[in-house]
Amino acid sequence: MSAYTVDKTLDCKGLSCPMPIVRTKKAVEEMKAGEVLEIVATDPGSVADVKSWAIRTGHQFLGTVEEDGTFKHYIRKADPEEAKPEKKHPDIVSNDELQSKLMEQPVILDVREPMEYAFGHIPGAKLIPFSQLEERLAELAPHKDEEIYVVCRTGNRSDMACQLLTEKGFKQAKNVMPGMLGWEGPIEKQANN
Structure with a gap:
């Protein structure tokens, strides 16, 4: 993923749902708009979870790379006017x-x-x-x-x-x-x- 700069790396290896998303939310909150977060995880479920969370909250999901059972997810933080509040299913x-x-x-x-x-x-x-x-x-x-x-x-x-x-x-x-x-x-x- 050398096509762009990673501003922050988040180590979520060994963590299972919901912890990669909980930590991703916190890390994104601490970043500036336009910065790129790399999330390193071993939970296969994180592939769908990270992408879905990013899309639902208005952040740009850049992609995932898998290397030897480790998943590297990339998210670019949205501008405040592009970000969406996270919603929960009511039923x-x-x-x-x-x-x-x-x-x-x-x-x-x-x-x-x-x-x-x-x-x-x-x-x-x-x-x-x-x-x-x-x-x-x-x-x-x-x-x-x-x-x-x-x-x-x-x-x-x-x-x-x-x-x-x-x-x-x-x-x-x-x-x-x-x-x-x-x-x-x-x-x-x-x-x-």
């Missing part, structure tokens, strides 16, 4: 509310990475990593008018997924909070193939 359900509906076999969408899903997911949950959601929306089309319970590890990635689904016409997307980090209901695990 939220608790883990307990979702757990009480499991007997009804609701549509559950897990937007975590495949490895996270393999180590434990809600029975019946469909895996579509957030980074693939837009290109795989057709898989959810039969459920466009149904409630879709969207889950991730902490509720952040699922919030972004709910916003995307709503923009694409899925009117009943529900963000499950606080997500798998606080899930006390039944869990399925995938065998290692």
